[in-house]
Amino acid sequence: xxxxxxxxxxxxxxxxxxxxxxxxxxxxxxxxxxxxxxxxxxxxxxxxxxxxxxxxxxxxxxxxxxxxxxxxxxxxxxxxxxxxxxxxxxxxxxxxxxxxxxxxxxxxxxxxxxxxxxxxxxxxxxxxxxxxxxxxxxxxxxxxxxxxxxxxxxxxxxxxxxxxxxxxxxxxxxxxxxxxxxxxxxxxxxxxxxxxxxxxxxxxxxxxxxxxxxxxxxxxxxxxxxxxxxxxxxxxxxxxxxxxxxxxxxxxxxxxxxxxxxxxxxxxxxxxxxxxxxxxxxxxxxxxxxxxxxxxxxxxxxxxxxxxxxxxxxxxxxxxxxxxxxxxxxxxxxxxxxxxxxxxxxxxxxxxxxxxxxxxxxxxxxxxxxxxxxxxxxxxxxxxxxxxxxxxxxxxxxxxxxxxxxxxxxxxxxxxxxxxxxxxxxxxxxxxxxxxxxxxxxxxxxxxxxxxxxxxxxxxxxxxxxxxxxxxxxxxxxxxxxxxxxxxxxxxxxxxxxxxxxxxxxxxxxxxxxxxxxxxxxxxxxxxxxxxxxxxxxxxxxxxxxxxxxxxxxxxxxxxxxxxxxxxxxxxxxxxxxxxxxxxxxxxxxxxxxxxxx
Amino acid sequence: xxxxxxxxxxxxxxxxxxxxxxxxxxxxxxxxxxxxxxxxxxxxxxxxxxxxxxxxxxxxxxxxxxxxxxxxxxxxxxxxxxxxxxxxxxxxxxxxxxxxxxxxxxxxxxxxxxxxxxxxxxxxxxxxxxxxxxxxxxxxxxxxxxxxxxxxxxxxxxxxxxxxxxxxxxxxxxxxxxxxxxxxxxxxxxxxxxxxxxxxxxxxxxxxxxxxxxxxxxxxxxxxxxxxxxxxxxxxxxxxxxxxxxxxxxxxxxxxxxxxxxxxxxxxxxxxxxxxxxxxxxxxxxxxxxxxxxxxxxxxxxxxxxxxxxxxxxxxxxxxxxxxxxxxxxxxxxxxxxxxxxxxxxxxxxxxxxxxxxxxxxxxxxxxxxxxxxxx
Numbered sequence: 001x002x003x004x005x006x007x008x009x010x011x012x013x014x015x016x017x018x019x020x021x022x023x024x025x026x027x028x029x030x031x032x033x034x035x036x037x038x039x040x041x042x043x044x045x046x047x048x049x050x051x052x053x054x055x056x057x058x059x060x061x062x063x064x065x066x067x068x069x070x071x072x073x074x075x076x077x078x079x080x081x082x083x084x085x086x087x088x089x090x091x092x093x094x095x096x097x098x099x100x101x102x103x104x105x106x107x108x109x110x111x112x113x114x115x116x117x118x119x120x121x122x123x124x125x126x127x128x129x130x131x132x133x134x135x136x137x138x139x140x141x142x143x144x145x146x147x148x149x150x151x152x153x154x155x156x157x158x159x160x161x162x163x164x165x166x167x168x169x170x171x172x173x174x175x176x177x178x179x180x181x182x183x184x185x186x187x188x189x190x191x192x193x194x195x196x197x198x199x200x201x202x203x204x205x206x207x208x209x210x211x212x213x214x215x216x217x218x219x220x221x222x223x224x225x226x227x228x229x230x231x232x233x234x235x236x237x238x239x240x241x242x243x244x245x246x247x248x249x250x251x252x253x254x255x256x257x258x259x260x261x262x263x264x265x266x267x268x269x270x271x272x273x274x275x276x277x278x279x280x281x282x283x284x285x286x287x288x289x290x291x292x293x294x295x296x297x298x299x300x301x302x303x304x305x306x307x308x309x310x311x312x313x314x315x316x317x318x319x320x321x322x323x324x325x326x327x328x329x330x331x332x333x334x335x336x337x338x339x340x341x342x343x344x345x346x347x348x349x350x351x352x353x354x355x356x357x358x359x360x361x362x363x364x365x366x367x368x369x370x371x372x373x374x375x376x377x378x379x380x381x382x383x384x385x386x387x388x389x390x391x392x393x394x395x396x397x398x399x400x401x402x403x404x405x406x407x408x409x410x411x412x413x414x415x416x417x418x419x420x421x422x423x424x425x426x427x428x429x430x431x432x433x434x435x436x437x438x439x440x441x442x443x444x445x446x447x448x449x450x451x452x453x454x455x456x457x458x459x460x461x462x463x464x465x466x467x468x469x470x471x472x473x474x475x476x477x478x479x480x481x482x483x484x485x486x487x488x489x490x491x492x493x494x495x496x497x498x499x500x501x502x503x504x505x506x507x508x509x510x511x512x513x514x515x516x517x518x519x520x521x522x523x524x525x526x527x528x529x530x531x532x533x534x535x536x537x538x539x540x541x542x543x544x545x546x547x548x549x550x551x552x553x554x555x556x557x558x559x560x561x562x563x564x565x566x567x568x569x570x571x572x573x574x575x576x577x578x579x580x581x582x583x584x585x586x587x588x589x590x591x592x593x594x595x596x597x598x
Numbered sequence: 599x600x601x602x603x604x605x606x607x608x609x610x611x612x613x614x615x616x617x618x619x620x621x622x623x624x625x626x627x628x629x630x631x632x633x634x635x636x637x638x639x640x641x642x643x644x645x646x647x648x649x650x651x652x653x654x655x656x657x658x659x660x661x662x663x664x665x666x667x668x669x670x671x672x673x674x675x676x677x678x679x680x681x682x683x684x685x686x687x688x689x690x691x692x693x694x695x696x697x698x699x700x701x702x703x704x705x706x707x708x709x710x711x712x713x714x715x716x717x718x719x720x721x722x723x724x725x726x727x728x729x730x731x732x733x734x735x736x737x738x739x740x741x742x743x744x745x746x747x748x749x750x751x752x753x754x755x756x757x758x759x760x761x762x763x764x765x766x767x768x769x770x771x772x773x774x775x776x777x778x779x780x781x782x783x784x785x786x787x788x789x790x791x792x793x794x795x796x797x798x799x800x801x802x803x804x805x806x807x808x809x810x811x812x813x814x815x816x817x818x819x820x821x822x823x824x825x826x827x828x829x830x831x832x833x834x835x836x837x838x839x840x841x842x843x844x845x846x847x848x849x850x851x852x853x854x855x856x857x858x859x860x861x862x863x864x865x866x867x868x869x870x871x872x873x874x875x876x877x878x879x880x881x882x883x884x885x886x887x888x889x890x891x892x893x894x895x896x897x898x899x900x901x902x903x904x905x906x907x908x909x910x911x912x913x914x915x916x917x918x919x920x921x922x923x924x925x926x927x928x929x930x931x932x933x934x935x936x937x938x939x940x941x942x943x944x945x946x947x948x949x950x951x952x953x954x955x956x957x958x959x960x961x962x963x964x965x966x967x968x969x970x971x972x973x974x
Contacts (some may be wrong), residue, residue: 567972
């Protein structure tokens, strides 16, 4: 295929600025999907994506469009907009020459608009600003144009003004994509160099690589080699997405497509690896990506201990398509066998948990999210701790360092006060504040990640009525006065409830959790003390009083069956309880401590 | 063997009631029901006529609502088809407003020797809130009237009603205790779907907490003991020798036949005499029309439709012996629970004369203990 007729581009935007709807319009306008099959958010395959209106996994689609008498191939790569999935965005950008920067005409530039622009610039992409939602009454195109020019420094003269919702301006947009975005270069006669920007597992065809062909050509029957491992495979099928998988004869330099080669393990199609021809090999691999590192860790346990193997199976399956999910076996004395899972962020965590419950029909108990700490012991040994229970004894700890982030918040000026108060309360260090324009302020804080993962999003949302946006990136480690807060139930530490907190917050958190536990733990046959302790010192105490009454008053007319059924039901309810020593603790108790508002 | 007879008719349904009872039935339905009951008694007699009947309990519903002639004829037919012992305990449930001297005289003539009166409360606000048809004065005067005919009289009391306080409970128990020689004191159970449960859900009435209700039960128990009414079962108190033999039978593995709609039976013999290998529990359909049709089509007792039926296995026999036996103050034979009580629960049990029984506190939380002990 003539490379001049190919445009590879991504759509980047802040969450909710209309990427997926715009992708739908492009697909529709180019006639890629018949009207009959058209459904909204076509590229969002997962139920969760459709329901929440968010994109989690990147998706690609090949579009054909006739422009000024010539047929063009447009390869669209839809990307997630949430900060947790920045990693997915950076991967898709590496497969493109250009990016559409979608900005909501009613919202303007937001935190992730900027971070996505930086990603695109790092990848040397041509950026075409697109102003969306111009059909809305509150749209202020001129102000948004000004913001884009001032904050980002992009020329907005003549930039496409569209309404992805009603289709206005979409034809003009397609014209500009063809005119303004560069075509790919590369040599189809050179040795094959294909960058794997995503891979997924197909039950019938094995692990499938989504690739951008940089040089060369690949077709069915070719023997290919993974340049990182040297492993070779025979290509069974090549093709492209439109938006479903469509096999074709070959894909060559400048094109985006997939390669199926009966690969059994997704780990053999590692994202960022370069595929070459095993006989006619490239000398150097393409620069890959850095591996995504989990930021948030939590213990995930099956509510029914007997379903441990099902949970393991489910995690393995999800990991096939989501290399950023990590998990290792974990044993808790309260929750039994489960896994310590690592996630990119809180949304990622929520989504994985929801998928485990919905797609695999599992009931889960998760522990409080934690970050990864660096602990220096008094003997000089350094440990990385992502599970509070593995924190060494206080006497053995010389220092603890916690991960920091640089948080950028965009907000109308009215909420500057509440936001600063919030960040200060979360141990944030003020870095900078600047007015973008009279209606928008950018505030920068350096904050412990530990505080971000504990109800920061919810607090931010409620304090700014949803008007503020947040983006953050990791910013090294910092020594901090951290302690482990343990909860004792009837004198026994419940490992699943332990958290690492700053010493100054230990008392209020401990008291909050103790009060919550008192409410959710049902009265037992005995009085149950609940204590919060730090280093063996009790800092808060509550008591669940002993139950006094649990007996069926009447068994009328010799109806024994009914009484027996009631007892069976009661017994069934007990099965869902977790034992901490001799105390029965309902699953909700473990979840409820995640939702304490300070 | 014991016999229970169910008469599911009431003048109006009480707000807390989810028993098998109906109000506003036409005379024709009542007649059809009693004919079917009559037929069932004959069929049951054919099957179990060899049994010696030690107790008969006529429950409901409100049996005293019916014309007493009908009660007489039920007992007459029963006597013709079963061998009722001379010393049999024959009870009938009555509501205060429907008790009259004529009915009491008829009951006595028919052989009834024990009255169970549904008083529930002596507080008029409580009585009104739960839809009872009598008030405090009627209740007291009808108990006194009943005592003129029967030595053996009991009343039912519910605590945990909307207007209960320590004072009202104390007053009503102290007033009633000298008038009866048996009392059943129940904690109110909110049954799903009843008008009372609905009103409580909607916040239209405020009920005492579980703790307060338990306080009332303790208080009632204390007062009753002072009057010589000693607890012999979770909810039952009696002066010496006046325990309800029929109800005790339920807890102590007695065989019983339940006649009437929704009635439960527990059968251990093939004919009232010869044991069957495994005991059976079963119940008739609750719906009276299904019951009537079922009885009228059946040519033998075991052909009457059964809404539920269970052949008890070894596990069931153990579970029932424990869960029923522990309801009584006497308890169960010590051997039965050997090795079944976890160490930390032993404080809820006591041993006496070869029997294991629950302490007062243990009896109050019996369900929680049972789920730890039974083989469920």
